[in-house]
Amino acid sequence: MNFIINKLNQTFRDKKVYFFMVLIMFCLGISFGLYAVKYMNESNRNDLISYFSGFTSSIGDTPIDYGNLLFNVIKKNMLIIIPIFIFGLTFFGMPFILILDMLKGFTLGYTFSFIMTTFEGKGIGLALVSVIPQNLIYIPCFIALSVIALSFSTQRFKGKFFKRTNVKDPFLNLIGNKLIIILAVFTIGILIETYVSPNLIKFVVTKFY
Template sequence: MNFIINKLGETFRDKKVYFFMVLIMFCLGISFGLYVVKYMSPSNRNDLVSYFSSFTSSIGDNPVNYENLLFNVIKKNILLIVPIFILGLTFFGMPFILILDMLKGFTLGYTFCFIMTTFDGKGIGLALASVIPQNLIYIPCFIALSVIALAMSTQRFKGKFLKRANTNDPFLSFIGNKLIIILVLFMIGVLVETYVSPNFVKFVVSKFY
């Protein structure tokens, strides 16, 4: 355990600039999401509130289609994970990776804030049940993957434009093992989002809505 903690601390110190960039963009995205919800037009807000109210009214009575939900959750994560990794393989990927970080933060901030404001004080339970469980796993994995992709893209940029004889980054050693660990954790998050969060949501809806 101490070895793992020391290794994580060493990695953070070595790549703290990348961690800082990812966290800044992620937090900016969350802020933009909160801003959009706060200044949403009344007509758009009413449409979303009507849809979400009908959703919460029916979710407690209808069984969860886990197979369909699992497919959608996997597809949603693939559409985020794969572009980040592919951009990491290019020398121009850094700005686009950071934009994806911001988009991830935006969706999280928008979703959480909308649920909170739609049901006033009662929305906190639904927001926590529907957003938090899987994102406790997703967010660290997402940050780690973004940092790895930034390191990969930077190495390719240096090799292409700075013509350095040695552009190997020790951080990228055993990168396959790191990516496998991240993928496994992502899959745990997928299972949580598919099989745990819906039951949390059903419980909250049935008890409080």
């Protein structure tokens, strides 16, 4: 256990600039998401409130289609994971990776803020069970994947424009094992979002709304 903790500490020290950049963009995205809800025009707000109110009214009586939900959850996450990985393989990928991190933060901030404002004080329970459980898993995975992708992209950039810099980044050793671990942990998040969060939402809606 101490070995793992020491390894994580060493990784953070070696890549703290990348961790800082990813966290800054992620937090910026959350902030933009919060402001987007605050300054949403009245027509769009009413449409979303109407849709969401209809959703919460029917969720107690509607059986959950886990197969379709699993497919949509995987597809939603792959739309961010795959581009991050692809941009990591290019020498120009760094800004695009950071933009994708900001978009992830935006969707999280927007969703949480919208649920909170739609149901005012009562929305905190619904916001917590619908957003937090899976994102406790997703966020560390996105951060780790982004740091790996930034390291890859930076090394390719140096290899293209600074020919003398051919020393491989030690952080990228055994990269396949690191990606497998991230994927395994990410799968737990997908299972939580598919099979746990919907039932938590259903419980909260039927009991408190």
